[in-house]
Amino acid sequence: MLHPGGSGIVGAMGKLEQVEAVRAVFEVVGPLFLGILTGALQEKYVYPRIVERLGGLAKWLSTPANVFLGVLTICIYLVVAAACHASNAPETLAWLRAHAPFQPSPGSLRIAFFAATFLCGHSLVMLGASPAEEEDGLHAQPRGHGRR
Secondary structure (H helix, E strand, O other): OOOOOOHHHHHHHHHHHHHHHHHHHHHHHHHHHHHHHHHHHHHHHHHHHHHHHHHHHHHHHHOHHHHHHHHHHHHHHHHHHHHHOOOOHHHHHHHHHHHOOOOOOHHHHHHHHHHHHHHHHHHHHHHOOOHHHHHOOOOOOOOOOOOO
16 A cells, blocks of 8 residues: 555545544534434424423523523533543543542543533523414514514
8 A cells, every 4th residue: 555655654644534533523513413303302392292281380481591591501511511522531530630539530521521512402402492482472573563
């Protein structure tokens, strides 16, 4: 496979780097996509049943405080995913060893990364779910009918 000039090894290294780059993208996109998919399925099939069972209490699902907590939760998932990603794992392990009473393994950080990425995608979809939009529609006036 070596050609004159040595481009075969460089070409092979280029392919290995490309495969590693694709793997790194799928490592993030895979759990995120699965979270978005399960969130969309939950929003379509499960969420209407929950709203139906809640009855008059369903209005509490889309309050500003609930939306704020959803955004805060997504931010926490992003921080955990960033801290537990393979590129930051050594620093995170060192920080946890210095500050936490337990010593997690690198495998547990990898699991935490996948879980946080999945839950971030799931929460992003569920953040848009609102019983007001599904049942009564949005109570906004169309343009041209309001004040000028």
